[in-house]
Amino acid sequence: MANTVYSINGPVVKIKDTKDFSMLEMVYVGKEKLMGEVISISKNLTTIQVYESTAGLKVNDEVVGTKMPVSVSLAPGILTHIFDGIERPLETIALTHGAYMSKGSDVEQLNSEKQWDITFKVKKGDEVFGGMIYATTPETSLIEHRFLIPSHIKGTVIEVLENGNHTINEVALKVELEDKTIKEVTFLQKWPIKTPRPILERLPISVPLITGQRVIDTLFPIAKGGTAALPGGFGTGKTMMQHQLAKWCDADIIVYIGCGERGNEMTQVLEEFRELIDPKTHKSLMERTVLIANTSNMPVAAREASIYTGLTIAEYYRDMGYHVAVMADSTSRWAEALREISGRLEEMPAEEGFPAYLPSRISQFYERAGLVTTLNQKEGSVSIIGAVSPQGSDFSEPVTQNTKRFVRCFWALDKQLAYERHYAAVNWNLSYSEYMLDLAPWYNEFVSPQFLEDRKQMMAILAEENKLLEIVKLIGSDVLPDDQKLIIEIGKVIRLGYLQQNAFHKEDTYVPLEKQLKMMNVILYLYKEAKKFIQSDKALSLLLKTGIFEQLVKIKYDVENNKLEKLDEYYNLIDKSIQTIR
Structure with missing residues (x-):
């Protein structure tokens, strides 16, 4: 018997009397196949948050499960592109649907027809393990894409493609596992966005992320694999500062997440990033950048997904051995989305109406940063710089205070300094960095x-x-x-x-x-x-x-x-x- 919609409350949809779904399973709702995720299961009701507008959805519309969690596609073709919160390519959608996205836009996340010039690092008979680099291709003129064996596979290669042009959906190689079963490995991999990617070990933080911004590098440095909060009221220069950090910091790859920001501001970001020239290579900065755009008028539930989508992409490139910087602008809009959905779920509100689990969600986000040894013995890092937009520049509000608990670098932007045209408007009396002791040996050895x-x-x-x-x-x-x-x-x-x-x-x-x-x-x-x-x-x-x-x-x-x-x-x-x- 088909599962159908029982009730609709904004992005929250409920199904009655079913045992067909599991927690965090991705589902398609209604005739337009709106993408959603199971967030609560009780004896009688299954609750789904829908990542698209539910306007036009009706009671008794069918809900279809996929038996897999919400995932992103990982393959070459991510860099230089702009995606929405659930990794749909906005440029492709614009070509087919115009300026406004239609609901349930059935468009593939990555281009499956493009041919990539792939060079294999393994041959028939080689032993392979999870995380091992088995092939490479130049994704852009700056970044080499390194294909990784899925983390759960370990065995012997029994079949492998030849070097040359291939599409991402082709079977790259076949591996015979220890139990004699055969596994096919495609160039394209899927990974659940809420599951951190596995690593070999976490390394102690010891190297600064050099930004070229004096107030940061000298007074309040951030480490590679570190976390920083960038709180500031309207007009204090949060976005401008993140632009500067994206352009000048010595990370290999930039993941910029525009979470719930104004549409015109997001447009400006997208246009400016296209014009920015990478000072190190004198090529377009977009060649080592991916943008996740989720504007304030997009469905509220997708804001939460956009944060995890960007993080998963960052971890994927980290596993190749790159240093990745994640710019999240702004985590306050994400917290507001959590508050709205929590209200619709009729959960008990905590401080200022935010859900009681706000601190744990913020900590889960920042804990995915780190300097690590990857499964293939390379060193990589994910550094997270999260902008916070406290209403009325009030740093005592819950999002700023809880963020402060979980980050080790706090760059407080000051409205008065911004009005005086003092940029970066970092207030040196309120800001701090706890990385100074960890980084002192590096400064002593490599600077003075x-x-x-x-x-x-x-x-x-x-x-x-x-x-x-x-x-x-x-x-x-x-x-x-x-x-x-x-x-x-x-x-x-x-x-x-x-x-x-x-x-x-x-x-x-x-x-x-x-x-x-x-x-x-x-x-x-x-x-x-x-x-x-x-x-x-x-x-x-x-x-x-x-x-x-x-x-x-x-x-x-x-x-x-x-x-x-x-x-x-x-x-x-x-x-x-x-x-x-x-």
Whole structure:
């Protein structure tokens, strides 16, 4: 007997008196075969969340099970493309259905007709195991796609295709397992989006993800395989910062997940990503990028799927031995989707109406990051940078607070800094990174032990400046002694000359660690010499008149990244400025 719809409540559909479905099974609902997932089973009712609009669906419409969980297709053809939350290619749908997606769009996730030039690494008689690389193909001019043996297969190759052009649905090889059964391995694999892909072992975090953004690399670094939250209210520059990180961070592959963002903003992201040039190779950034687009007017349930779809794709490339950076913008919209569906399921609400399982869902998401040894003994990583959009910039709301519990890097974006045109608008008093101790050996070995000493001194100056500015607000700066005025002046040089960065300036958009270190050295040298100057009973106002403080603010523009020796000239300039007063 066919299973039919018993009740419909938005994206939540119920079936009565059936035992044909299992938890997390993918199903097709109604005549249009809307994709859904079983999320609850009781004695009398089976509950399904539908990933598409249920408008037009009726009671007694048929529901068909697939006996498999919601999965993504993994094969060459993922990079350079734009998918929706359930991995349907939006460009292909646009060609066949126009600007608006029709429901149940029956379109294959990856192009099964395209031929790929595949080179095999195994031959007949070879022993293979789960995760082993058995073939490769150039997916783009930047990324080599490495085909992996499915994790549950171990045996002997008894048949293999020849090198040459093949489509993803072809049987690549046949493997005889230890129990003498024969398994066919196709180039295309399916993987359930809510199941983390297996690894050999998790490695301790030890290498930073270099971004070229001074406020991050110097003050609040993130590690490869690490997690970071990027909370900020409307207009604080979350999306802009994620663009910068996507363009400049030293990850091999970028997975950008636009989860529940405004349609016009998502369009802008898609257009800008197409125009971005990879600074390392001078080719299109899209050649190592995949975009998952799920706008705010798309079905709410698909937002949850989009997060897991992007993560599964990231883990797939990690298993090939790549370092992958996941940009999720924004996890707040995902949490709102959970809240809406939870309400329709009539679950008991917790804080601010969010479901009680919100913390566990957020932790499951961030726990899939990590630096790992893959099944084929390669090293790969997934780093997750999740934007959070607290309403009214209120960081005490549940999504921000629960995210803070599970990430080790917190880049708090400040509305006031953004209004002052200070980008990146990371508030150095609220932000932190717990990776500093893990990364200290790397900085000491590959940059300089001086780097962390300078960082510590700069953080102390900024903290002291913050206290003094509170006093200045109350009683003015005239009453402060010169040594405290110096803290404020050097703090200003650090804020404007070091932490503030211009994404549109060719020398300032990306700054190598070597230049960051030399800039810190020069600024702190000025602080040390100015301190001596004041201690010799000279007035700070005399030193300010020389204009040396303003000159140091402009270092970031005046010194080119490939001519760092120019920075050494500033030591003499500082000495001369002080000597002219004496």
